[in-house]
Amino acid sequence: MPRLLPILGWSAVAALGAAAFAVLALHRGESISAAWILVAALCTWAVGYRFYSRIIAQRIFALDDARASPAVRLSDGHDYVPTNPWVVFGHHFAAIAGAGPLVGPILAAQFGYLPGTIWIIVGVVLAGAVQDLVILCGSLRLDGRSLGELAREHLGPFAGWTTLFAITAILAILIAVLAMVVVNAMSESPWSTVTVGLTLPIAMLMGVWMRLIRPGRVLEASAIGVALLFGALWAGWAVHHLPHDSAWRQALTFGRELRHLPLLGEVTGREVMAWILIAYGFCAAVLPVWLLLAPRDYLSAFVKIGTVFLLALGIFIVLPDIRMPAVVSHDPARAIAGAIGAGDGPVLPGTLMPFAFITIACGAISGFHALIASGTTPKLIARESQARAIGYGGMLTESFVAILALIAACALTPGVYFAMNAPAGTIGREADAAAGIITAWGFAVGGEELRQLARDIGEESVLSRTGGAPTLAVGMALIFDRATSFIGDLKAFWYHFAIMFEALFILTTVDAGTRVGRFVLQDIIRPAWPALADGTRTWAVMATSLAVVSMWGWFLISGVRDPLGGIYVLWPLFGISNQLLAAVALSVGTVIIVRQGKARWAWITILPLLWLGGVTEAAGWQKLTHESPKVSFVAQARAKDAEAAGLEARIAELATDDQQLPALRKKAAAARQVAFNNRVDAWLCAIFMLVIVVVALDAARACLRHLRQARA
Template identity: 45%
Template sequence: MSAAPIMIFTLCVLAIGYRYYSAFLAAKVAVLDDTRVTPAHRLYDGQNYHPTHKWVLFGHHFAAISGAGPLVGPVLAAQFGYLPGLLWLVIGVVLAGAVQDFLILAASIRRNGRSLAEIAREEIGPLAGGTAAIAILFIIFNALAGLGLVVVKALGGESFTRSDGTVMQIAGSSWGTFTIFCTIPIALFVGLYMYRFRKGRVVEASLIGAALVFVATWAGSFIPGSFLAPIFDMSQKEVIVAIMAYGFLASVLPVWVLLCPRDYLSSFLKIGTVAGLVIGVVLVNPTLQMPPLTEFAAGGGPVLPGKVFPFVFITIMCGAISGFHALVSSGTTPKMINKEGDARVIGYGTMLIEGLVGVVALIAACSLAPGDYFAINTDLRTQSSYEQRLSEMGYTPTQLSQYEMETGEQLQGRSGGAVSLAVGIAQIFAGFPLFAALVSFWYHFAIMFEALFILTTIDTGTRIARFLLQEMGGKVWPQFGRQDWMPGTLISSALTVAGWGYLIWTGNIDTIWPMFGIANQLLAVVALSVAGTVMVNTGRTRNLWVVIVPMAFVTTTTMTAGVQLIQRFLDLGQSPIPSDSFKGYLNAFLIVAMMVSVAIILWESVRRWMRPTARSPLPTGKAAEA
């Protein structure tokens, strides 16, 4: 199957969805009104409430929501074949993911930029609000752990002994680590340039920042073998500590210092790279070597546990629908919206781009030979147990040695999806004229590109969790809830980082990623139920189907996967190894806690929907001002 027709089909569906479906949602469901003063103006404080240019905020929001999910999820789901993931990405993003993001953003703008938990408390009731706050914290910890682990696997070195006594070693990537480290001072410079040196020169600052990132990627090629190599050739544990330190600092600094410029710079590079990949797919037209469905659709795959249903949905998640996005849509973004009309392109439009990113990632992964794909994505600890079955299927490595020579990196056993995606991206770019000799550069550029997706979500996610912890703590101690009280900010940020950092430290990709998927999709169920309740409370029940249909589907798939994962973790709890036993029972408890919390919120939402006491529609114009 050629990739170009798939890409053209995807672009057409997304364009139709934005042109017609988002217009319907804006006019009939969200009822956007540019005459209303947004919280960014009404509550301006220069710290969290800050009116922002539409396209700058578009970049910030896209950077914040586009973590590893749309990149890594489709790559891991390629284990089942390219067809299941493709269908869910294209259909899910138009009818589910973009709907959720847009409606929650609109609801938060109308409520002074309140968080998802506070909206749930106001619209559904105190039980749902309190439960949502606790569930969201659990979910953020799992989500950020899943994202962070991808960076750890791509950059960090590791040494371990297999069950047969063989000592295995995976070298760290000093080139990749150096390049990603350089993006932090570059982002700080771009922030000062846009907000202090050359105010309002957004395009100018972005072009300079993008050029500096390319220079940093090129400079990284001189790091391996140099005197700086020991500094940037980090173990996986050292990468974890570095990510935790970054997440803490980014969450306590003012948004204009690092978060906004880094996110905008990241989005500038992300959108540019995605556009380049889309053009590359159409022009180079790689062949999808992965079949539409593999034998692993029935379960037993080496990359992820479970069958194609329901695991393709919790594996792909962010590219089709992501509950984490609802936290951004009710966190930093509504506090920065300049006018309500901007919510359509920011809420619905950015999610469509994320869906496109997912399709590009799927194509890049499936353009590799299946044998090479599985050799890269199967953990070295378990690779020997799958070798015979993969060989019988004809999935033996064919070009892996060539890829390792071209990239200058060890690729086999680099599970997590990021490395195989980078190889696929490098091969697409190498198909352009004059780029064939630059495979190593494009591979490391792709690693940097993926890490930018992840780190921008980590800083935003940690900040959102900090907001939530301070809101919860403020109920007990009012001063703790003040955003301008630094001790509260530092304590809540430290607790958040410790929570997701512990999960990365003790987890691996085949346990953390499915848990991340469960957490993420359950949060999407919460967000859709809140959006539905807002519609009921404002007298818009006629179009309630826009949230009921995706909510019912996501609830079914996620609860089914959750039950299966609970059984798997309970089996792990029977392990004679104490650390594995504890991890199994802890993971099972976390999934049960999240599922029960979401069930309570769903029950409370449906009860609210059945009461004939809906409020009248929200006023607009001068009536709204009053």
């Protein structure tokens, strides 16, 4: 009888989850309650954690508290510190959860709510959490070594160098795409610009407090910082209510107007914002950590955890209806379905298969997590058995954040969702015209509805606010506003609170990522040029920081100048690079399992590796060979070259004093630049695809060699 109860209980949980999935998949009404998504997710994750993670923890790695962990064995009070498991979980979660699980699911909502829901819930159980736990356990068994060191140890020097290359490339693209999200969220919004801008002096004040005024009083400084953030929200509100022609408001309206920059001439407001972020990234990387990076990290972590908790609470209280159709690209009633089915979706290019998986990325599996699960977290774990909750449980928690974001986006009216996420080149800049285009796609929305929403959230416009952050902010604002409706209409406050929350931890990734990129770059160049890799020399720190900032800055500026908008181009490249790193981590994980003598369990990493490798290679192949310039980097480069050649031919025909010449020359140069940018993206994509194949083959070779040696 005592054994029967758990069996019955877990069977009931599994049946409930399956029933929720059935309702989500078969429902064909106008809307469906978000409760079904939550039930499907929580039941699947409970079963996955209870049974699937147990296989990894007990059958494969035989985690045993009697075996001293690296933190205990090598304890030095510095790098290796046995730490309370809740505290380790907090560090691990704060490190792995960034903007990816929020932005990816929102962009993937273009395909409908069902593809994202299934991949986030099932993908994390079978792939993402598996990767994190296997790498964490593998690192625990090798003194807490990093992914690059694990790759070198288990696969050889080639894989080690390949991993370092992959980390550098993904860092550059990651920082650029996240900075792009901030540019899109803040442009044309003085309220957001003031609020987010003020977080910098607030963080510096915290830094001075924690370092000089009251050394080490972290919680005290954080409380002051969080209180001041509300002051920053108020300051943004005050600027927003200034007359339109006031100098302050004009200066802070980054967006449509052309600005003059030294050396660059006339540029758009978005480009000015991008250059400001690049300058910020460089300053944050070279300034003392205590002054900016550490206090921002605290501020971001507290706001992140608090807001995610509030969002979960709000969704559980409100249980909003999901208004997005289950699958948009297969819905014959929608004109847009044909475009998405052909790979010309308005939010992101590419068909549901394989691009939905590349787009969701971090919410289901993120290669970047392998960097945290190796090298950092294992040096804090006091007992081996705690790895299961931290590695597998941490990733399930991140996936929960992704599901919350998906719900917030899909609870919006689909017409509003597409108005916010389609580029201006597709729907224009005027509300009535945009509403007409989106209604023709099959999602009824009115121009006045879009204008009213903009007024409600205290913005000039909600059109083409691409990048996912504004969409999430609107979704969160509507949910929070319903939960706090007894106070009054707080949509504008909650919208800008959400933008501040997103910008805070995105900027933390920008500055911490630039700094970590510097360390990785120094590791790479150390054998060839030790002086440049010396972190104690100011010139070396400046030079390597400048190199890292230049790498991501190049992608950012090319994204800002791209005619289809940066997110349209950069996010798929980011998804491919992130999944590449995951494929490298799963390859390393497979070799670790085989070398543990558990080859019969190797399918647990081989299956997600095959799936991930397949979808990433398929997406990469389309980015290189698809005929549509919207999907393929190569086709876009050719189209832009043809456009430039046409313009240059026209220029040759005109007289040298023709008034049209300067404008035509500028357009031709811009087209050539976009063609060049797309060629660089295509080469990177091809290299990523090659790396996945080479590392997977290298892993297969290492596994076979080990098995042959074991038999002999």
